[in-house]
Amino acid sequence: MEETDAKSKSRKKNDPAAGYRTAEIYLERRGNRSIVGNVYKGKVDNVLPGLEAAFVDIGLEKNGFLHVDEIVLPGVETPRRGRGKEGGKKITDLLKPGQEIVVQVVKDPLKTKGARLSMELTIAGRYMVYAPTGEGVGVSKRLEDKERDRLRKEVKGLDLDGGGAIVRTAAHGAKRVDFERELQYLFKLHQVLDKRVEEAVAPALVFQEADLSVRVVRDIFSADFERALVDDEQQHHRLVSFFSRTAPELVERVELYEDKVPLLEAYGVEDVINGLLKHRVDLPSGGYLMIDYAEALTVIDVNSGSFVGRGKQARLEDTITKTNLEAAEEVVNQLRLRDIGGIIVIDFIDMARARNRDAVLKTLRKSLDEDRTKTFTADISKLGLVEMTRQNVTEGVREIMSRDCPTCEGEGVIRSEETIAIDIERQLRRIAKKKPKKTEAFLVQCNPRVSAQFTGNGSRVLHALEAETGKMFLFEGSEGLPLDHMAITLEGTREEVEERAVPFRAGDEVLVHIVEPHMYDVDDAVAKVDGYIISVRRAGPLVGQKRMVCIESAGRTSATAVLLDADGAAPERAEGEVPSDGDPDALQSKPRRRGRRGGRRRSRASAESAESGETAETATSETT
Incomplete structure (x- = not known):
């Protein structure tokens, strides 16, 4: 969190985040920690002269990448890109396949690339970064010139045990005694590292960088910060222990957050993360x-x-x-x-x-x-x-x-229903062409939003396809199917496919959800069951409700129905009245059949039996 200019004026007791803004967010998953800073004993897998690089097996899924600029060998002058002398040492002279080397990760594996490696090891402390194979002492350029000059005087003459060091930005205001104390800590870490390297069998991890909480406070937290709030008691103990060894003056600024409101919520960080x-x-x-x-x-x-x-x-x-x-x-x-x-x-x-x-x-x-x-x-x-x-x-x-969307595979767009329908139309032409004459009809399974491209606008596309192929096509499916799904679930004679495809017959009673007014008749309304359209007479005022209806006529793509009264009886139709939106493909009522689409239905015979006190079995349609 960073302070805003109006902090002192705007902060309120009931709003701890007033006067602050979220400046940086660091995330780390338990199963996917950053490996930057980790030291490995690796084995050279391949050396590529054309890239002036080597691939090193460090025990991870992908080999690490080691460029010639990052090779450090005791007593050997290594070439540098663009500065190598003609006829000088090449990377093939420095590294051989199978050779064991100690490397440090300087960049995490990103996307298809493996980790970036370096043989110039560094051990990070709070005020300094110790480089066992380095030379001299450098000071961070992010500090002001006056402070850099002061720090150079403070570290002048420090015993670096033949190595080098870089004074970090966090060392602002540090004294010589601070550097001397930290160097002893870094020397001990280096001794432990050397011992592990000798004992390890390549490829192996020999030194692991500290976890996220320690890294953040080590690299950022300084006397310029008011406090560090930690909402985990175990992590709080670790940080206090770390500062007790490296910066005792900052221990009192590390506080354990114990309020009932979660820490990230109290300071508005959750809203920032969501955005x-x-x-x-x-x-x-x-x-x-x-x-x-x-x-x-x-x-x-x-x-x-x-x-x-x-x-x-x-x-x-x-x-x-x-x-x-x-x-x-x-x-x-x-x-x-x-x-x-x-x-x-x-x-x-x-x-x-x-x-x-x-x-x-x-x-x-x-x-x-x-x-x-x-x-x-x-x-x-x-x-x-x-x-x-x-x-x-x-x-x-x-x-x-985040991860890539499984539907669009990270592209950010998917094919439209019309595009998919055109592709399916091509497939149906090819399938129909290969089938013998005795195959008269096909039952096509696809998403109702795609099949609507065939059956909409008076089924113009469907009729054209059938006229061209001489075959009949009927559709089934549910909204749960992927948009690009298409399968032929049945093929045979027209009667066989119609029996399976048309979900309802005249006289069926179905519980439907009335979704919208009828396009041409304000008194009527429309219900949809997995893309199958049911026009319901005199249901205009009931949009949004679920009602029992009785199917009057059913076709390949739509049906007409009337509302059932509370006692289960359909109202009488006026003499000469015809169902609205009649389907020219409507099928005549046939003996018993079971519905397969959404909606609950019962036969007229069952309803009459229930009225007479007999036990009636209610058939529940399956959802495809």
């Missing part, structure tokens, strides 16, 4: 960002949205500039929250004036100063695009929290 997967991010003025992810880069588009400027003197350039300035800050906020890495392209709204473009770029870079992750930003192009890169070390929040 991380959304493509749209709204800006305060009414504009918004659209964030789209691609394989090679992430694209962020800035839109003015509902913001049209303020005041009568508002001009287009001023409106655009204000939106872009808000967007510049929010873009960095989203990059940090979502941990977006790699190439990033920001499409700001085009600005006519160079000074406005400079102001937006200045705001963007100023906001990036608060980001601990390494970034590089180019100038705004004439098209209003800003190209930048952000170091990609671990999987982002989006990759951890």
Whole structure:
């Protein structure tokens, strides 16, 4: 959490999150921890001179990738890409297949790529990163020049046991005694690491980086922070123990959160997490960002949205500039929250004036100063695009929290019902062409929304298909079927297929859900049972209700029905009255048949038997 400018004024006792905003979110699943920082004793699997790299088996699903720039061998001068001398040592001279080496993971496996490895080992402490094979002492460039100079004096002359070190940003304000105390801790870790390397059989893990809670407070927490709240008693104990060894002055700032309201809920973090997967991010003025992810880069588009400027003197350039300035800050906020890495392209709204473009770029870079992750930003192009890169070390929040949609397989779109129906139509033509003449009809199983493409608009598509093939096609299916599902469940004579396909017969009584008014008659309504349409006379006022109806006539794609009275009797039809929306394909009533679609039904004989006191069996239709 970071403080906002209005913190002291706006914070209230009943709202602990007032005056704060969520700045960064780190996620780690129990079964999928980050392996950055882990040290492995690996075995070289393959050396590729053309890539100047080797693939190393470290015991994971995919081999790690070791570039020649990351090879460190005692007493051997290794080549560097672009700086190697002609005829000098090549990677094939340094590494051989089967050779055992000690490597450290510097980048997690991402998508199809294995872990990125380095032979230059580092052991991270709170104030320093110790490199056993390094040289000299460096100081973080993120510190101010004055503080960097002071820290150089503090670490001057430290005994590094023949290695090197880097002073971290978290060392701001640290004294020489702090560095001396931590070095002893790092030396002990290095001794343990060497011992494990000697005993291990490659491939094997010999040193595991600390878990997420320790890493976060080790790398970030400093005297500039008010406090660290932890809602797990065991983790709280671990952090207190860690700081007791590394920074005793910060122990009292680590607090155990024990309120009844969950920690993330109390500080509004849950709402932020829920919004991380959304493509749209709204800006305060009414504009918004659209964030789209691609394989090679992430694209962020800035839109003015509902913001049209303020005041009568508002001009287009001023409106655009204000939106872009808000967007510049929010873009960095989203990059940090979502941990977006790699190439990033920001499409700001085009600005006519160079000074406005400079102001937006200045705001963007100023906001990036608060980001601990390494970034590089180019100038705004004439098209209003800003190209930048952000170091990609671990999987982002989006990759951890989500997976590809099983329906669209990550494409973000699926084929429409019309497209699928056209494809099924082609398949039915091919199937009908191969079948003998004695096969007169087919029962096709598919989603009702797809079969509606055949049976809608007066069944124009279906009739054309049947005229062309000389075969008859009937449909069955339910909404639970995938849209692209298609199967021939029965083929044979017309009578055989009709008997199975038409779900109801005249006289059947069915419990239906009345879903919408009739298109041509306001007094009537329509019920649908797995895509099969039932027109119900005089049911207009009953839309949204479930009622028992009696089927008057049933066809291949639709039926007509009347409402049943409370006593189970159908109202008498006026002389000469015909069912509305009559189906030209309606079938005559046949002896007993069992319904198979949704809806509960009973035969007329059963209803009459129930009225006379006899036990009646109610047939429940199956849902296909």
